[in-house]
Amino acid sequence: MVDPFFVALELVFQPYVLLVIVCSGAFGLLVGSIPGLTATMATALLVPVTFFMDPIPAIAAIVTTVATAIFAGDIPGALLRIPGTPASAAYCDEAFAMTRKGQASKALGVGLVCSVIGGLLGSAVLMAATSTLADFAFKFSSFEYFWLACLGLSCAVIVSTGSVIKGFASLLVGLFISTIGIDLMSGHPRFTFGSIELLGGVSFIPAMIGMFAISEILRFVATADHVRPQIPHQRVTSVFEGVGRVLSKYRWNLLRGSSLGALIGVLPGAGADIAAWVAYAVSKRTSKEKEKFGDGHAEGLVDASAANNAGLSGAWVPALVFGIPGDSVTAIAIGVLYMKGMNPGPMIFLENPQILNSVFIIFFVANLVLLPLGYLAIRLSTQMLKIPARMLMPAILLFCLVGSFAITNSVYGVIIMLVMGVLAFAMEENGFPIAPTILGIVLGGMLEEMFLSSMIKSDGNFLEFFSRPIAASLGVLTIAVWVYPIMTSLKGNITSQNRP
Amino acid sequence: MKLPIKIMRGGFLAAVAAFTLAGAAVAEYPERPVTLIVPWGAGGGTDATGRIIGNLLQEELGQPVNVVNRTGGSGVVGHSAIATAEPDGYTIGVVTVEIGMMHWAGLTDLTWEDYTPIALYNSDASGVNVRANSEWNTLEDVFAAVAANPGAHKGSGAGQGSIWHLALAGMLSGQGLAPNSVPWVPSKGGAPALQELVAGGVDIVTSSVVEASGLISAGRVKTLGVMSSQRLAAFPDVPTLVEANGPDWQMSAWRGIAGPAGLPDDVATKLSSAMEKVYNSVEFIDAMNDRGFGLNYLPSAKFSEWMQQSDAAMGIVMNAVGLAK
Numbered sequence: 064m065v066d067p068f069f070v071a072l073e074l075v076f077q078p079y080v081l082l083v084i085v086c087s088g089a090f091g092l093l094v095g096s097i098p099g100l101t102a103t104m105a106t107a108l109l110v111p112v113t114f115f116m117d118p119i120p121a122i123a124a125i126v127t128t129v130a131t132a133i134f135a136g137d138i139p140g141a142l143l144r145i146p147g148t149p150a151s152a153a154y155c156d157e158a159f160a161m162t163r164k165g166q167a168s169k170a171l172g173v174g175l176v177c178s179v180i181g182g183l184l185g186s187a188v189l190m191a192a193t194s195t196l197a198d199f200a201f202k203f204s205s206f207e208y209f210w211l212a213c214l215g216l217s218c219a220v221i222v223s224t225g226s227v228i229k230g231f232a233s234l235l236v237g238l239f240i241s242t243i244g245i246d247l248m249s250g251h252p253r254f255t256f257g258s259i260e261l262l263g264g265v266s267f268i269p270a271m272i273g274m275f276a277i278s279e280i281l282r283f284v285a286t287a288d289h290v291r292p293q294i295p296h297q298r299v300t301s302v303f304e305g306v307g308r309v310l311s312k313y314r315w316n317l318l319r320g321s322s323l324g325a326l327i328g329v330l331p332g333a334g335a336d337i338a339a340w341v342a343y344a345v346s347k348r349t350s351k352e353k354e355k356f357g358d359g360h361a362e363g364l365v366d367a368s369a370a371n372n373a374g375l376s377g378a379w380v381p382a383l384v385f386g387i388p389g390d391s392v393t394a395i396a397i398g399v400l401y402m403k404g405m406n407p408g409p410m411i412f413l414e415n416p417q418i419l420n421s422v423f424i425i426f427f428v429a430n431l432v433l434l435p436l437g438y439l440a441i442r443l444s445t446q447m448l449k450i451p452a453r454m455l456m457p458a459i460l461l462f463c464l465v466g467s468f469a470i471t472n473s474v475y476g477v478i479i480m481l482v483m484g485v486l487a488f489a490m491e492e493n494g495f496p497i498a499p500t501i502l503g504i505v506l507g508g509m510l511e512e513m514f515l516s517s518m519i520k521s522d523g524n525f526l527e528f529f530s531r532p533i534a535a536s537l538g539v540l541t542i543a544v545w546v547y548p549i550m551t552s553l554k555g556n557i558t559s560q561n562r563p
Numbered sequence: 564m565k566l567p568i569k570i571m572r573g574g575f576l577a578a579v580a581a582f583t584l585a586g587a588a589v590a591e592y593p594e595r596p597v598t599l600i601v602p603w604g605a606g607g608g609t610d611a612t613g614r615i616i617g618n619l620l621q622e623e624l625g626q627p628v629n630v631v632n633r634t635g636g637s638g639v640v641g642h643s644a645i646a647t648a649e650p651d652g653y654t655i656g657v658v659t660v661e662i663g664m665m666h667w668a669g670l671t672d673l674t675w676e677d678y679t680p681i682a683l684y685n686s687d688a689s690g691v692n693v694r695a696n697s698e699w700n701t702l703e704d705v706f707a708a709v710a711a712n713p714g715a716h717k718g719s720g721a722g723q724g725s726i727w728h729l730a731l732a733g734m735l736s737g738q739g740l741a742p743n744s745v746p747w748v749p750s751k752g753g754a755p756a757l758q759e760l761v762a763g764g765v766d767i768v769t770s771s772v773v774e775a776s777g778l779i780s781a782g783r784v785k786t787l788g789v790m791s792s793q794r795l796a797a798f799p800d801v802p803t804l805v806e807a808n809g810p811d812w813q814m815s816a817w818r819g820i821a822g823p824a825g826l827p828d829d830v831a832t833k834l835s836s837a838m839e840k841v842y843n844s845v846e847f848i849d850a851m852n853d854r855g856f857g858l859n860y861l862p863s864a865k866f867s868e869w870m871q872q873s874d875a876a877m878g879i880v881m882n883a884v885g886l887a888k
Binding site: 110202203205206207245248252266385407473515 | 607611614636639714723724747754755758759761762763776781854
């Protein structure tokens with residue numbers, strides 16, 4: 064019997080499939096690098112096309128599009144401060160700070176190479192341990208997710224620059240915004256003031272575009288010409304110049320980010336987004352140069368971009384093994400698989416092992432293709448910075464409007480974007496960081512849902528949060544993360560008081 | 564990548580043909596792209612079936628059909644968008660079972676009367692799923708355990724007051740048990756609820772059997788009964804509630820195509836006959852069967868009756884189990 068791995072190799076390495084991979088790669092980069100358009104949208108656009116393809120090219124098209132679109136989302140994030148995905152919001156400010164220092168190419172080059180390496184390592188981990196990881200994912204109930212959300216939220220305060228109190232306040236703003244809309248637990252509308260649109264809550268992507276991009280535009284308009292910070296002329300010598308040095312300096316960060324991404328990424332629902340935030344926070348916490356974070360320091364970028372792409376392949380594990388989609392992209396992919404008569408489930412190991420192997424091989428190839436395509440995209444897009452700001456700003460505004468409209472398919476998205484933009488402008492002018500607000504909006508709903516459903520399940524008994532092994536470990540870890548800074552600052556106070 | 568172009572070209576030719584046939588007289592509907600609103604998110608069952616229909620309807624109408632997701636508010640946002648659209652046939656949408664539930668829950672004033680029904684195309688009955696290693700092997704075991712220890716076993720499947728919540732509550736009350744003797748743990752949908760079931764967080768999940776099929780074949784979940792009058796073709800081993808000595812109780816989620824109220828007759832007729840052709844096409848039947856979606860067709864007038872009956876039935880159950888406002 065021929066090893067299914069070699070069958071899979073033969074299935075993937077065909078001119079047609081490779082052509083599909085290259086085309087989808089270019090398509091993914093194009094869609095992903097347009098501010099406001101997302102990887103999910105790119106995938107949904109692909110579905111009618113994949114109807115007419117064989118299973119392998121169909122999967123290849125989806126996988127490649129997603130992998131490249133997620134990286135491409137970093138490009139407007141770094142150049143214009145418009146993050147493409149919730150995951151890239153974690154390190155958007157850091158990359159933009161590098162652009163301000165004239166290092167746009169370096170920021171994107173590091174992001175690209177780390178994404179590729181993270182993606183490759185993530186795929187390797189998955190290939191080696193698909194069923195183990197799938198079993199791990201199925202040990203997570205609402206108790207474990209609750210602690211995971213708590214850990215994610217704690218990252219907000221670690222990640223934010225400046226005053227911890229202001230970071231915390233900003234997080235609370237985000238948590239408040241996440242309570243708007245219909246409450247899943249009771250079915251009650253909250254803070255909707257009779258508006259039908261508000262019933263659906265505050266859409267995340269328009270909020271994110273508003274908070275980052277619109278506030279930036281407002282700041283541009285509000286400052287007088289001569290005091291405006293100029294984005295320095297970028298040296299567009301080579302995208303990869305200096306990347307090698309960064310990578311060898313932070314090779315352990317690369318490995319750590321990738322493993323974190325692969326591990327957290329397999330959890331349905333939470334996945335890659337939390338992975339990037341946690342990786343960035345861990346990076347800052349353990350760094351020898353903490354003070355440089357937020358000021359255009361490449362270290363956090365290495366961790367977070369690697370985690371982002373490593374987590375991406377993780378979402379496919381529960382999808383393929385149990386038919387449980389981890390995010391909307393894999394939900395669409397599951398639909399396509401069903402259409403092709405290949406029902407996801409453990410039977411896929413026995414009936415179609417070559418499919419599973421093909422998915423992993425496609426992940427490898429897609430990540431490799433990302434390198435040259437991403438390089439081209441960076442070279443082309445950094446040209447954008449040569450455009451004078453007074454011409455660039457209106458164009459950005461236009462993209463923001465289109466992107467926000469596209470998410471909700473109504474003016475509602477645009478209104479959210481504008482309101483959040485004004486809010487973010489006011490916050491930043493007064494020294495409140497905005498990243499924690501974003502994280503609050505992303506995780507607030509999950510935190511509340513998981514807490515309440517756990518309380519219903521345990522009939523109101525708090526101790527149940529520590530009654531399961533993984534939940535207990537995560538809980539202890541979370542509390543340690545909270546208590547540690549308080550302890551050290553108390554200790555610091557005592558020593559300074561004791562000093563004569 | 565070639566084929567879509569061919570289809571577009573086909574669509575273009577068809578449009579040209581239609582135009583020529585209509586001659587210099589008033590241009591016939593549709594003369595520009597049609598929007599199909601899906602009130603639920605990309606990737607879900609309603610989205611998947613909506614996109615299949617969108618593709619096929621495009622060939623029938625000779626104009627592009629754009630599928631647009633208007634999500635949120637437990638379906639209120641998308642359903643409102645369909646009902647309040649201009650009744651010219653250029654905005655239609657997928658209407659789901661929730662249209663007969665939302666107004667009872669006090670979320671909206673919208674009812675089936677705010678729509679021009681075009682066709683029902685799908686219904687999926689709820690299954691009663693438990694963990695594969697659970698000690699319960701029949702529905703009777705479940706009822707016995709619940710009766711002996713009310714409140715101890717938790718159920719899930721979707722949000723509070725959702726169709727799957729009603730499915731569970733109605734089944735319990737049909738069996739003479741209190742509807743809340745299995746407390747409901749709301750979730751975002753079938754997939755996260757099944758994840759909770761396997762992780763040991765809840766004990767019973769009522770959701771369409773199709774949603775659980777991956778886990779059933781994985782040997783992680785078993786389905787003890789299905790809430791329909793006949794066994795499902797795709798799952799012949801699963802007994803109906805009555806066969807499993809349970810109550811005579813049926814509950815299914817359904818999906819249909821509708822436009823805003825007051826659609827002109829010629830437009831409604833054109834859409835209905837196009838939907839009939841789509842429903843009977845091999846592509847549609849294959850696509851629905853492949854994913855395990857139940858096929859159920861009713862033409863315009865019958866669909867209207869169906870919605871009315873569904874609405875009344877939901878009102879009775881929701882009042883009985885205390886979910887109506």
